[in-house]
Amino acid sequence: MDAHSAKDPKDATDTTNATTPHDRTGTLDEALQRLHTTGPERDGWLSNHAPMVAEALAARGQAAAVHRWLDTYADKLEDFPSPVAPVTDANWPAALGDPRRAADWITYFSHATAEGSWRDLLALWWPRLLPGMYGGATLPVIRVGHAVRALLDGGVNPPRLTELAHGLGYWAARHQPVSGVTPLPGPPDSPATARSALDAVPPVPRLQGGFTERLARVGQLPLWSDEVSDPDTARRRLAELVRATTHRYATHGHGNATMLVHAATAPNAVLRTLPALPRGLWVPSLHAAWTASAAVTAMYAPEEAVPYVPAPRGITGDDFLELALAHGEEHVIKLTDTALDVADDQALAAALRAIELSAPINS
Structure with missing residues (x-):
């Protein structure tokens, strides 16, 4: 065409x-x-x-x-x-x-x-x-x-x-492809979950530098969903990846409050685009989204996770968006938008964690 x-x-x-x-x-x-x-x-x-x-x-x-x-x-x-x-x-x-x-x-x-x-x-x-x-x-x-x-x-x-x-x-x-990444065996659970695969991502050696410099240090990533060939399965797995990366921000976002937002919002952007794409493009979209999320996870992994703190009860989705808007920082608003797509307690806790970790827009 x-x-x-x-x-x-x-x-x-x-x-x-x-x-x-x-x-x-x-x-x-x-x-x-x-x-x-x-x-x-x-x-x-x-x-x-x-x-x-x-x-x-x-x-x-x-x-x-x-x-x-x-x-x-x-x-x-x-x-x-x-x-x-x-x-x-x-x-x-x-x-x-x-x-x-x-x-x-x-x-x-x-x-x-x-x-x-x-x-x-x-x-x-x-x-x-x-x-x-x-x-x-x-x-x-x-x-x-x-x-x-x-x-x-x-x-x-x-x-x-x-x-x-x-x-x-x-x-x-x-446009920037990634190359030189060696696939690792996936986590032992069968089938591997997105969360267990993210937990198995080896962190790159801690270093200073921007995204490009860190990306060049990503050498190994676990295989996850590489066996998927059915478009509907790819869509379900992509939704699972969005949920897992959003949840993970609640306990790992302090590795980099800004960049680890992208581990969730990038695959969610792909997920939102699937309905506009031919079904034949859904499987490669899943594979690319996994590699991107896993690479960002590797590049900005904290040394240790923090305990999961549930969001207070009684706060509605509109309340979370109001809190994000009052804070104003762009990544906070966009992660909250993705958390509202996921729409469960740990996703909303991740939105609150982003508010806690990020400097307000007027600071």
């Missing part, structure tokens, strides 16, 4: 004023338009979390808080980057993984989403991008997952298509 194929009729059924069930005000679309003049990163490598937080708040019934939160985050936004040279259907391999080409990639996908079916475009590019989901500390795939949820839950309109283009373009620019 060419990236500029004819528009699919099912994508054209709702192209104006589409809103999510939780955002009937159009606030999300206003926020996305506001943010699309900004770049995907700041300071050369830190990700712009604002579109993801805006979508999470709108999807959870907090649209009224979106612009107020964006105002607090505004100092962390940079202008949209300058283009280098156009990305085309012929030359894209040479531009893949080049962060200097972020504007070129976003422009390419913006044209493609405007001219063709976004689902077909996603089906074409997902397997191309999936091996490089570690780039940008997994933030690009997380941004794509939020964009897809907005499209699936609320329908198709220009701001949401443009947001998908920004997410895919960021992913293509930061």
